[in-house]
Amino acid sequence: MTPRVGDMLTYLAGIVLAALFLMPLLWLVSLSLRTPAEVYLGAARFIPEAPTLDNFRQILTDGAFGTYLWNAVKLCALGALGAVIVATPAAYAASRFTFRGKGPLMVGILMVQMISPLVVIIPLYRYLDRLGMLESHLSVIAVYMAIGVPLSVWLIKVGFDTIPPALEEAAAIDGCNRADILMRITLPLAAPALASAFILNMIMGWSQFLVPFILLTRDGQLPIAVAIYNFAGSSSASTTQLLAAACLVAVVPALAAFLALQRLIVRAIMAGAVKG
Amino acid sequence: MNVTIQAPQTAPMHDKTPQGATLRLRDLVKRFASGPPAVAGINLDMAADEFVVLVGPSGCGKSTTLRLIAGLETATSGDIEIAGKRVNDQGAAQRDVAMVFQNYALYPHMTVAQNIAFGLRRRGVSRAEAKAAVAEAARALELTDLMHRMPGDLSGGQKQRVAMGRAIVRNPRLFLFDEPLSNLDARLRLTMRTEIKRMHARVPTTTIYVTHDQTEAMTMADRVVVMNAGRIEQIGTPMEIYNTPVSRFVAEFIGAPAMTFADGVLTDTALTLGNGLRLPAPATPHRGPVTLGLRPEALRLASTGLPARLELLEPLGAETLALWQTDALGPVWVRLNPRPDLRPGATGCLQPDMTRAHLFDPQTGQRLT
Structure with a gap:
């Protein structure tokens, strides 16, 4: 196979894959721009005859929708922040200290990442119920943190690994204690890794459905993903276009964040993969 | 590039009182988790303002010795005394030493000026005083035009001078150099070698210089310490080491x-x-x-x-x-x-x-x- 044919096949595979993910999104865009009457025309009206932004206007002026959106931002941001705060000292220790059982411990941390929340959600529910923490944002944030910590530890550890220990030694000789060194040298230099971990956790939290769905029931506490699901379940086809608009508004922040910061994320993930 | 390092004006040029401290190592041992000790009981007495070069092949314990003196490693046994005071239990921050690292170890997120001022500010020197001292050091090292650059924008030789500036600005009791010239090209290495020596002549400070390059050792040192397998093979002036090597190892290692x-x-x-x-x-x-x-x-x-x-x-x-x-x-x-x-x-x-x-x-x- 000539390189040219290989390139073409690569592009073809890329296009197929992109179509697989883009089609539902485009379908959502199409639906969200239609009038209620056009919704029934299905695929025949992929490009609406009279595109309207009314659906978005209706969604964005709805007070409840704003609350759901805010709830989602709050849960994700605090969950992501908590995960990064908890993961940072662990990552520092993993990067800088040698101790017995470090290898198995790091693999163990990664294995936690492989446990789906689905598997532990029932014991988790009973557990939080016993603690009286159901119906509380705090419990959801705590679970988001727990979900985010393993990946964050690894990501931030790799970030720390790329910082030469000589910089910390130079700072020690310059008169810094360990806390000073961490605050003034190591953390500022690990900022790309910290930011990437935060953003990845935000995105993971944003797409989280099961945890808030099980742990929260009061309407005013729900994040956007659960609220949309509840709305879809309780409404008829006449509100499909509104649902589509709501979904888009819910998806766009995560997409925007990822697109804007993908370089940063890729750099953090790739750090240490090649010799710097 | 021909760089002339002038001594900072603030430092007394012809003062007879030593700037640096004496250093004494007594039966110093450093053992890492496995294998033979990296430093196997060394004894060394340094006079104030003396320039001593530790030289030896890779893995002979010279860098470990330097790191023990700096406080970056903890001695397994033995004593380290700076100015007559045992400092084993003091951290690197308390020992008042300055070190120039092989890879310079400049803080990449700080400007040249911030890099040089960092140690002063950490030691409680006021912003104004630090600024004056940094300006002085920058003038001495011809860094004035680079003060607002980031380390990433500097050449190897410039980084080297910033690293030296960061060390001299503090007027430390001990100057430690860990193979500082090994990343420079041959020509610049030669220039910097002369300049470090000239600097030491103008602003004498007790200096320990680690290198594996026997030419650097011979040309720079007041006394050379030849190390082998964690032990000191010989201590002497460059000519003593060259003319009367105490062992075949020293005879083989010194001289080209x-x-x-x-x-x-x-x-x-x-x-x-x-x-x-x-x-x-x-x-x-x-x-x-x-x-x-x-x-x-x-x-x-x-x-x-x-x-x-x-x-x-x-x-x-x-x-x-x-x-x-x-x-x-x-x-x-x-x-x-x-x-x-x-x-x-x-x-x-x-x-x-x-x-x-x-x-x-x-x-x-x-x-x-």
């Missing part, structure tokens, strides 16, 4: 081109080499098996002597080094005048000057007197 060695037996009348060649006996009471060591300047071309064939010439300008192949000694280096009338393949005789010969015990490698 290297000393030539040959085993033989010493009797009252002659030194007989392995292949039966008899040389005049050097003046020594020792008798029996010996290892003969000859530096390139201890051999000269003559009409009689060891038959040799010229293998190659290395013209260095001021002199020419010639590698001769001999039956008696194997390959030997000889220093010749700049333009010898010789071509590779030529044959001749080499006459050893036995008054300049070195003798070592073949078993222990120790010098025989």
Whole structure:
């Protein structure tokens, strides 16, 4: 196979894959721009005859929708922040200290990442119920943190690994204690890794459905993903276009964040993969 | 690039009181988790403002010794005293030493000015005082135009000067250099070598300089410490080390081109080499098996002597080094005048000057007197 044919096949595979993910999104865009009457025309009206932004206007002026959106931002941001705060000292220790059982411990941390929340959600529910923490944002944030910590530890550890220990030694000789060194040298230099971990956790939290769905029931506490699901379940086809608009508004922040910061994320993930 | 480092104006230029502290190492041992100790009980006394170079092959413990003195490693046993005070229990921050690292270790997120000021600010010097001191150091190191640059935008030589600026600005009690020139190109290395030495002459501070480059050791040191396998092989002035190496290891390590060695037996009348060649006996009471060591300047071309064939010439300008192949000694280096009338393949005789010969015990490698 000539390189040219290989390139073409690569592009073809890329296009197929992109179509697989883009089609539902485009379908959502199409639906969200239609009038209620056009919704029934299905695929025949992929490009609406009279595109309207009314659906978005209706969604964005709805007070409840704003609350759901805010709830989602709050849960994700605090969950992501908590995960990064908890993961940072662990990552520092993993990067800088040698101790017995470090290898198995790091693999163990990664294995936690492989446990789906689905598997532990029932014991988790009973557990939080016993603690009286159901119906509380705090419990959801705590679970988001727990979900985010393993990946964050690894990501931030790799970030720390790329910082030469000589910089910390130079700072020690310059008169810094360990806390000073961490605050003034190591953390500022690990900022790309910290930011990437935060953003990845935000995105993971944003797409989280099961945890808030099980742990929260009061309407005013729900994040956007659960609220949309509840709305879809309780409404008829006449509100499909509104649902589509709501979904888009819910998806766009995560997409925007990822697109804007993908370089940063890729750099953090790739750090240490090649010799710097 | 020709860089001239001027001493900071604030430092007293002709003050007789020493700037630096004395340093004393007593039975210093550093053992890492596995293997033999990295530093196996070394003793060293340094006078204030002395310039000592630790030299030795990779893994000989020289960098570990420096890191122990800096407080970056904890000694397994033994004492480190700075200015007569035991500092084993003090962290790097408390020891008031400055260090220039091999890879410079500049803080990449700070400007040159912030890099130099960092240590001062951490030690509670006011912003205004720090600014003045940094400006002074920058002037001394010709860094004034680079003050707002980030380390990533600097060349190797500039980084090196910033690292030096960061060290000198604090007026530390001890200056530690960990192979600071090994990342520079040959020409800049030569310039910086001179400048570090000149700097030390103008602003004397007790200085410990680690290198694996024996030329750096010879040219810079007041005293050279040759290390091998965690121990000190020899301490002495560069000429003492060169002229009277205490062991075959030191003789081999110091001096370029290297000393030539040959085993033989010493009797009252002659030194007989392995292949039966008899040389005049050097003046020594020792008798029996010996290892003969000859530096390139201890051999000269003559009409009689060891038959040799010229293998190659290395013209260095001021002199020419010639590698001769001999039956008696194997390959030997000889220093010749700049333009010898010789071509590779030529044959001749080499006459050893036995008054300049070195003798070592073949078993222990120790010098025989």
